[in-house]
Amino acid sequence: MIHLSNVSRHFRRGPDVIKALDRVTLEIQAGRFVALMGPSGSGKSTLLNILSGIDRADEGEVEVAGQRLTGLSEDELAVWRARHVGLVFQFYNLMPVLSACENVELPLLLTDLSRPERRRRAELALEVVGLMRERFEHLPGALSGGEQQRVAIARAIVTDPDLIVADEPTGDLDARSADQVLALLSELNREFEKTIVLVTHDPRALRWVQAIYHLDKGSLLEGVEATRATQAVEQTLGVPPRSAAR
Amino acid sequence: MSRAIPLSYTLRSVFQRRTRTALTVAVMALVVLAVTVMLSLVSGIRRTLVETGEADNLIVMRKGATNDGSSMVPIEAYRAVRYFPGIAADPVTGEPLVSPEMVVQPFFYRQDGGRENVLVRGVRPVAFAVHRKVRLVEGRAPRSSSGEAVVGRAVAARYPGLRIGAEMRFGRRAWKVVGILEAGGSSFESEVWVDVNDLWSDANRALYSGLRLTVAADADAAALARRVAADARWALEAKPEIEYYREQADSANFLFSLTVALGVIMGIGASFGAMNTMFAAVRSRVAEIGTLRALGFSRRSILASFLAEALVIALAGCVVGVVLAVGATLAINAALLGVAINLMTFTTATVQLRVSAGNALFALCFSVLLGFAGGFLPASRAARLSPAEALRRRA
Ligand SMILES: Nc1ncnc2c1ncn2[C@@H]1O[C@H](COP(=O)(O)OP(=O)(O)OP(=O)(O)O)[C@@H](O)[C@H]1O
Ligand SMILES: [Mg+2]
Numbered sequence: 001m002i003h004l005s006n007v008s009r010h011f012r013r014g015p016d017v018i019k020a021l022d023r024v025t026l027e028i029q030a031g032r033f034v035a036l037m038g039p040s041g042s043g044k045s046t047l048l049n050i051l052s053g054i055d056r057a058d059e060g061e062v063e064v065a066g067q068r069l070t071g072l073s074e075d076e077l078a079v080w081r082a083r084h085v086g087l088v089f090q091f092y093n094l095m096p097v098l099s100a101c102e103n104v105e106l107p108l109l110l111t112d113l114s115r116p117e118r119r120r121r122a123e124l125a126l127e128v129v130g131l132m133r134e135r136f137e138h139l140p141g142a143l144s145g146g147e148q149q150r151v152a153i154a155r156a157i158v159t160d161p162d163l164i165v166a167d168e169p170t171g172d173l174d175a176r177s178a179d180q181v182l183a184l185l186s187e188l189n190r191e192f193e194k195t196i197v198l199v200t201h202d203p204r205a206l207r208w209v210q211a212i213y214h215l216d217k218g219s220l221l222e223g224v225e226a227t228r229a230t231q232a233v234e235q236t237l238g239v240p241p242r243s244a245a246r
Numbered sequence: 247m248s249r250a251i252p253l254s255y256t257l258r259s260v261f262q263r264r265t266r267t268a269l270t271v272a273v274m275a276l277v278v279l280a281v282t283v284m285l286s287l288v289s290g291i292r293r294t295l296v297e298t299g300e301a302d303n304l305i306v307m308r309k310g311a312t313n314d315g316s317s318m319v320p321i322e323a324y325r326a327v328r329y330f331p332g333i334a335a336d337p338v339t340g341e342p343l344v345s346p347e348m349v350v351q352p353f354f355y356r357q358d359g360g361r362e363n364v365l366v367r368g369v370r371p372v373a374f375a376v377h378r379k380v381r382l383v384e385g386r387a388p389r390s391s392s393g394e395a396v397v398g399r400a401v402a403a404r405y406p407g408l409r410i411g412a413e414m415r416f417g418r419r420a421w422k423v424v425g426i427l428e429a430g431g432s433s434f435e436s437e438v439w440v441d442v443n444d445l446w447s448d449a450n451r452a453l454y455s456g457l458r459l460t461v462a463a464d465a466d467a468a469a470l471a472r473r474v475a476a477d478a479r480w481a482l483e484a485k486p487e488i489e490y491y492r493e494q495a496d497s498a499n500f501l502f503s504l505t506v507a508l509g510v511i512m513g514i515g516a517s518f519g520a521m522n523t524m525f526a527a528v529r530s531r532v533a534e535i536g537t538l539r540a541l542g543f544s545r546r547s548i549l550a551s552f553l554a555e556a557l558v559i560a561l562a563g564c565v566v567g568v569v570l571a572v573g574a575t576l577a578i579n580a581a582l583l584g585v586a587i588n589l590m591t592f593t594t595a596t597v598q599l600r601v602s603a604g605n606a607l608f609a610l611c612f613s614v615l616l617g618f619a620g621g622f623l624p625a626s627r628a629a630r631l632s633p634a635e636a637l638r639r640r641a
């Protein structure tokens with residue numbers, strides 16, 4: 001599904017060049033639900049942007065869903081994104097002036113579907129993510145964080161993409177909503193066979209994902225280092241979450 | 247595949263920033279108001295002048311004279327021209343429809359202490375037959391050698407004391423108002439008409455400024471004009487009255503240039519205001535723009551969406567401005583019968599304002615231009631944002 005080989009991405013900040021990604025090679029099979037972890041600034045978002053076609057690699061090869069992204073023009077890339085990728089963000093990124101349902105319909109405006117058909121699919125997607133019907137016409141501002149993220153996930157799946165990428169989707173949610181969102185993503189992975197790449201700081205994600213990739217200073221950890229990093233995350237999870245409250 | 251961002255998104259985004267949008271609309275509206283009122287004055291002047299002429303009348307002046315105030319026509323010339331062929335006859339008296347006229351431009355003193363030149367036209371009774379639009383709405387025509395005057399409706403409106411029976415002073419004597427004349431909004435309404443003999447004795451000379459004559463229905467006006475010009479005894483020329491008044495529209499042309507210049511200057515100011523508003527809109531919606539791009543909307547659709555926002559603001563300003571302009575012109579007309587301006591030969595005339603369909607269309611095009619001018623840079627900045635970059639900023 002996702003093949004990255006020797007992908008680098010540099011940013012210039014003043015006189016310095018920041019290596020946000022340094023020769024990253026990565027394979028993710030179709031149908032997997034994986035997490036990307038690492039300290040702040042380690043290049044997680046940069047990697048996610050590149051494999052979802054939002055950003056371009058400076059070096060290396062990127063092939064996603066059978067398409068070599070490195071060769072596409074900007075417009076072609078936009079069309080490809082609209083067809084193949086669903087995006088979920090930390091701050092939901094809903095249009096504040098559009099209702100929940102209109103937000104979900106937005107990506108369908110790029111298709112040839114008729115208006116009623118767009119509406120039907122948007123409502124279906126909202127049902128899949130479990131938003132209450134009476135909330136469909138509400139503006140995002142009137143919804144809770146958890147509800148907004150559900151709407152955003154509905155928007156990500158409404159085009160029936162092969163790949164869903166989520167950048168810290170639980171970062172701004174309380175524990176309960178975070179669990180619900182993770183459960184929902186896992187369900188989309190199992191029932192609809194979506195490939196999902198999740199960037200997260202949240203150790204609880206470990207309960208849901210099938211693999212974790214660790215980034216540090218733009219490089220992917222491998223072998224022993226990777227195992228140790230995963231164990232470290234497991235350890236934080238080992239502490240019973242409620243003991244502190246008692 | 248380049249699909250548009252829905253208009254509802256554009257419209258609702260505009261109305262989300264209510265105060266800022268309202269202020270920008272207000273600025274646009276003021277500019278449109280100013281330009282539209284000025285334009286209604288320009289077209290008012292043109293209309294006033296065009297309506298003053300009769301299609302089948304000729305004006306006879308000294309060769310080279312640009313208006314009848316600077317022209318002289320000797321009495322013998324009048325007597326000769328009267329019997330030229332091709333001139334219509336008065337259906338009642340059978341006399342030729344030739345109106346000899348003398349114009350002077352004395353000062354009139356307004357109530358506020360200011361003074362202005364008013365065109366006083368010395369006429370004979372035939373003038374009322376030659377100038378068919380001129381009607382007495384009150385009173386009667388001045389009698390010969392009686393010191394009587396009729397005043398135009400617009401003059402009467404500007405000088406509230408000038409009613410029938412009132413006395414007024416100009417030249418070396420007092421005149422008694424015996425009638426009010428109306429002429430379909432034309433510049434005759436801004437004149438005072440007296441008996442030409444009275445004007446002669448007051449001015450102490452006996453000659454005409456010009457002649458107006460009506461061409462017979464079956465006659466060739468051009469041939470008649472040639473005949474007047476060809477007479478070697480007097481250096482005269484004749485031209486259609488309509489053409490004469492059109493040439494007098496210089497002040498309108500000047501005012502039009504002034505309006506355009508003013509519109510450009512104010513428009514630059516207003517479009518900077520709109521630009522500011524739109525830049526603020528783009529700044530506050532960087533994350534939204536990034537999201538739209540990430541979802542697959544093209545640069546072009548972002549550009550179009552933000553341009554549309556600027557245009558919506560400009561169009562709202564246009565509608566408000568034109569409505570205000572219509573209200574303002576109606577109020578001015580109701581209060582003063584119009585605007586007093588120096589129309590020609592330095593005499594003051596009252597021009598009725600009316601926002602025509604053409605004026606409104608001009609305002610519309612002007613506003614669209616302002617919207618584009620104000621919206622283009624912000625919209626192209628929005629379109630240039632890279633989605634990855636834009637998404638790094640929090641909504
Ligand atoms: N557009 C950019 N311009 C300049 N520097 C950038 C840009 N995008 C990312 N960077 C830099 O690249 C590095 C990696 O950034 P990235 O956003 O991928 O980190 P991250 O792992 O997602 O961090 P976080 O957990 O804080 O979201 C950082 O040092 C960041 O400052
Ligand atoms: Mg990040």
